[in-house]
Amino acid sequence: MLQTIALSVALSAGTMWNLDASKSTVSYHLVHKLHQFTGTDHGHLDGKALMKPDGTVQAQVVGHVKDFDSENSNRDEHMMETVEAARFPNVSAKALVHFDPGQASGTQKADAKVEMNLHGKNETKTVPVTLTYEGANRVHVTSDFDASVEGFGIQRPQLLFVPINDAMGIKLDLWFDRAQ
Amino acid sequence: MNRRLRLSSILFRLAVIVALLPQASAARAQLDDDEPAAAPGPARVIHGAGPAAPSSSDDADDDDDKIKPDEALPAPPRRAPVARPSEEAPAEEAAPPAPERKPVRSSPAEVEEAPAPAPAPAAPQFVTRSRRVKKCKAHHKHCHWVTIKEKVPAGSAGQSVSTRRVLASPASGSTPAGGSDDVIPAHDVEGSTTASGRPADAPEAPSSMSFDLVQESGPSAADAAIVERKVKTRRSMLEVHQAFGIATSALMLGTVITGQLNYSDRFGGGGSSGQFEIWHSTLEMATVLSFATTGLLALFAPVPFEKKSEGIDSVTIHKWSMLVATIGMASEIPLGIYTVSREGYVNQGTMAITHLIIGYITAAAMTTGVSALFF
Numbered sequence: 001m002l003q004t005i006a007l008s009v010a011l012s013a014g015t016m017w018n019l020d021a022s023k024s025t026v027s028y029h030l031v032h033k034l035h036q037f038t039g040t041d042h043g044h045l046d047g048k049a050l051m052k053p054d055g056t057v058q059a060q061v062v063g064h065v066k067d068f069d070s071e072n073s074n075r076d077e078h079m080m081e082t083v084e085a086a087r088f089p090n091v092s093a094k095a096l097v098h099f100d101p102g103q104a105s106g107t108q109k110a111d112a113k114v115e116m117n118l119h120g121k122n123e124t125k126t127v128p129v130t131l132t133y134e135g136a137n138r139v140h141v142t143s144d145f146d147a148s149v150e151g152f153g154i155q156r157p158q159l160l161f162v163p164i165n166d167a168m169g170i171k172l173d174l175w176f177d178r179a180q
Numbered sequence: 181m182n183r184r185l186r187l188s189s190i191l192f193r194l195a196v197i198v199a200l201l202p203q204a205s206a207a208r209a210q211l212d213d214d215e216p217a218a219a220p221g222p223a224r225v226i227h228g229a230g231p232a233a234p235s236s237s238d239d240a241d242d243d244d245d246k247i248k249p250d251e252a253l254p255a256p257p258r259r260a261p262v263a264r265p266s267e268e269a270p271a272e273e274a275a276p277p278a279p280e281r282k283p284v285r286s287s288p289a290e291v292e293e294a295p296a297p298a299p300a301p302a303a304p305q306f307v308t309r310s311r312r313v314k315k316c317k318a319h320h321k322h323c324h325w326v327t328i329k330e331k332v333p334a335g336s337a338g339q340s341v342s343t344r345r346v347l348a349s350p351a352s353g354s355t356p357a358g359g360s361d362d363v364i365p366a367h368d369v370e371g372s373t374t375a376s377g378r379p380a381d382a383p384e385a386p387s388s389m390s391f392d393l394v395q396e397s398g399p400s401a402a403d404a405a406i407v408e409r410k411v412k413t414r415r416s417m418l419e420v421h422q423a424f425g426i427a428t429s430a431l432m433l434g435t436v437i438t439g440q441l442n443y444s445d446r447f448g449g450g451g452s453s454g455q456f457e458i459w460h461s462t463l464e465m466a467t468v469l470s471f472a473t474t475g476l477l478a479l480f481a482p483v484p485f486e487k488k489s490e491g492i493d494s495v496t497i498h499k500w501s502m503l504v505a506t507i508g509m510a511s512e513i514p515l516g517i518y519t520v521s522r523e524g525y526v527n528q529g530t531m532a533i534t535h536l537i538i539g540y541i542t543a544a545a546m547t548t549g550v551s552a553l554f555f
Contacts, residue, residue, distance in 0.1 A: 034554045048393035060393040066485065073487060074495035080485050081415055086407035090396050094389050115389045124389070159553070160422070 017139065017176035019047030019061060026063055026091075029169035030149075033162050039070035039079065049176050055101035059141075061174065062092040082157045088120045093172075097129055107132045112143070116170075118152045137178040144171050410484035417481040424474040429550055431467040436543045438463055443536050447529050464516070468509055475506065494552045501549030508542030 024047070027040035047061035065085040070076055083091075097112035112129040115122055127145040134140050146167050149156050156163040399407075438460040444450045515535045522528035 046394050050391075050393060058391050058393065060391070062394045062396055072493045072495055074493075074498075077485055077487070081411045084408065084411075085485065086399065086404045086411060089398055092394075092396060094391070096389060113389070160426070 014050045014052035016179040017049040017051065017059075018179050019045055019049075020138075020175040020177050021045050021047075024061075024174045025171075026061065026093075026173070027171045028068070029171070031165040031167070032159055034159065037070045037072070037075065039068040039076065041067045042069070045174075047174065047176075051099075051101075053101060055099050057095070057097050057099060059095045059097070059176075060092065061172075062090055064089055065091055078157055083119045083152075083154055088118070090117070092117045095129070099131055104136065105133045114143075114145075116147065116152075119154050121152045123147060123151050134175075139176045141174040141176065142172060144169070146170070407484045410482040414481045414484060417477050421474055421477040421481070424470055424477065425550065428467060428470040428474050429546065431463055431470055432543055432546055435460065435463040435467045436539055439536060439539050443532055447532055464512070468513065471505070471509060475502065497552040498549045501545045501552065504545035505542050505549060508538055508545060512538055512542060 022043050024045050025040050025042055026045060027038050029038045030036065041063045044067035045061055045063045047059065049057055049059035051057045065080055065083055066076075066089065068076060068079065070079070094115045094117075095112045096114075097110050099108050099110055108131045110129055110131070111126050113124065114127050115124045117123075125145065125147065127143050129141060129143045132140045132142075147170055149164070149166050149168050156166060158164070398404075438456050442454075442456040442460045445454065445456055446452050512535060515531065515538065519528060519531040519535050522531055
């Protein structure tokens, strides 16, 4: 009885989608005068999305700072120091976006309101998001936008006493499966 | 004699205690009266206050200094008033047992009345909620944000903070003058938000980010503090390492140049003047010292985070290159000394060219190690 009630409440609230951590990636791209590099989180993300009947989607993705790999262990270590990973071990993003609820296939583009939390600070931006249905129970979400390193209260790291650029490119490549 | 002295000492102490007792009780009564009335208002008046400090000889002269009835007292050191249960809104009294929460001091005049909650369940459940508030000292000159955790009834998780907390209005002036545990002005409760971050007075809009679909976890404050200390130490050491590394590279360049000049002078038909020998020796010594300092700074820097080892990266190349450079430098010192000692012998030229070649290999290893960091 209780299960039935819970299920009906859940259905009326919307459809839950779980992040496929094995395929999803989040990466940052930073530029220094001498070189540029990309740090990516492969397979360690956690996330969910709730699609409401009116097409409003609430999504949240959480990753650990230590899981980002820039193919240079010292740089990753330095990055963890810079973002104070001991105090703020997580990086997370919440997104709110409206898609056409009637279209359950193909590709949709929309502007999402994204609230990113890094280094204990929140930054809210409106970013373009592309959603592609890969079948009835699987969606692929991508987004590419810039954020400010100092906007998160992070002191820009330096190499040979030259700091990196403030603009940080962020790329989301997320796969969600409809919860059973 | 001693007993007399002790007796008189005891009597003196008794006399002091008897003299001070009325003062102490009067002060206590005054404090009790003060507690509920910290809101600014007319100067406080004491009627029939306890006697002022009794002084037998100065009574006549000190009449003006005494506290007279109906005379305003100078402002006492202000204590932030504590909200009493009896002064809170009646609705709060009817509520279930108050959950544990950070006490916020305020005058009763500033207590916001809470709406009457729904009838309490028999066993109320609580949820822990984090919130950021600004704590200020000395009239907001020194403010900082702190995160506090409080338990709230599960049913009121989305309820506005401002309706459930006792707030101090900044206009009321109840902020203590210089207290250490201060009133949190209502405007400084970050946006007076709900548990999920929504402004208290705003209706829940569809654009609100007040949802949590994924649980986030973090380390304990103690663990974080330990790691943070290590991080700071490591960062300082590696910054100095970097500076010494640059200096070492410059010194190494000088050593190689003077070494080549010295070889050319001695064995390349340069007249064997020996004019570069002192420069080469000095620069070599400085290079070795600087190189050793640089290496030790890196070796002894604490490692706050677990090292990830995923194949060969630029740091691996840096480390291996520096190992080759270390071996090269370690062999150059005795070889150089030995070469100098072979003055007049046939094999001095061979030793010198070996020394020169190892020197170039060492310099190349160092260059590779430094360059690796740029990619």
